[in-house]
Amino acid sequence: MYSRQCQCGWRWTLFLLVVSGMWKLSLAYLPDVNIFTNYRTEVYNGIPSEIDTTPFIRIGDNYYYIEPINKVNWFQAAGACRMMNAHLASIEDKPEMMALIKYMKAKGFKNNDYFWISGNDLGTEGAFYWMSSGRPLTYAPWVGPKQMPDNYGGNENCVHMFGARELINDANCKIQMLYVCEATEPKTFKFTYIKW
Ligand SMILES: [Ca+2]
Ligand SMILES: [Ca+2]
Numbered sequence: 001m002y003s004r005q006c007q008c009g010w011r012w013t014l015f016l017l018v019v020s021g022m023w024k025l026s027l028a029y030l031p032d033v034n035i036f037t038n039y040r041t042e043v044y045n046g047i048p049s050e051i052d053t054t055p056f057i058r059i060g061d062n063y064y065y066i067e068p069i070n071k072v073n074w075f076q077a078a079g080a081c082r083m084m085n086a087h088l089a090s091i092e093d094k095p096e097m098m099a100l101i102k103y104m105k106a107k108g109f110k111n112n113d114y115f116w117i118s119g120n121d122l123g124t125e126g127a128f129y130w131m132s133s134g135r136p137l138t139y140a141p142w143v144g145p146k147q148m149p150d151n152y153g154g155n156e157n158c159v160h161m162f163g164a165r166e167l168i169n170d171a172n173c174k175i176q177m178l179y180v181c182e183a184t185e186p187k188t189f190k191f192t193y194i195k196w
């Protein structure tokens with residue numbers, strides 16, 4: 001008698017044998033489950049909001065200290081920033097400059113308030129670098145209308161910004177002025193316990 005029923009029992013048996021074999025094989029290549037750690041580390045830019053950063057203030061993604069009173073020369077300003085485990089600021093793009101000037105204007109600083117930042121051409125006349133990063137000044141909004149940097153008097157090798165304008169100028173490093181320090185962007189590590 002013709003039957004459509006498949007006598008497939010042996011095929012199922014073979015299938016299950018193969019699958020179980022693969023499973024055992026895969027186990028052989030898996031590392032011991034016990035070596036998996038239950039901890040995971042995550043790294044965040046910036047610091048949690050509950051941590052007080054005073055006297056540094058966060059503007060955009062950066063943390064600055066803006067010296068409001070004591071005027072010093074560029075080298076002293078660089079040293080003062082290092083004493084705070086920071087550097088003279090490097091204003092590396094227009095958004096950073098705009099954010100900083102917006103804050104400084106709001107604090108009442110004026111165009112005739114000059115602030116040292118880390119740019120300089122002390123190494124090679126006319127080749128300006130940020131001391132804090134070692135990078136060349138690619139964003140360099142030199143003040144006009146006279147063409148700057150003018151190396152006036154043959155001795156202007158340090159860069160300053162203005163308190164209320166998105167501009168920079170080269171000046172004699174020995175002039176005394178205010179300064180802006182920038183803290184290295186902090187990283188925060190979060191350690192998470194995961195129940196497997
Ligand atoms: Ca110069
Ligand atoms: Ca100048």
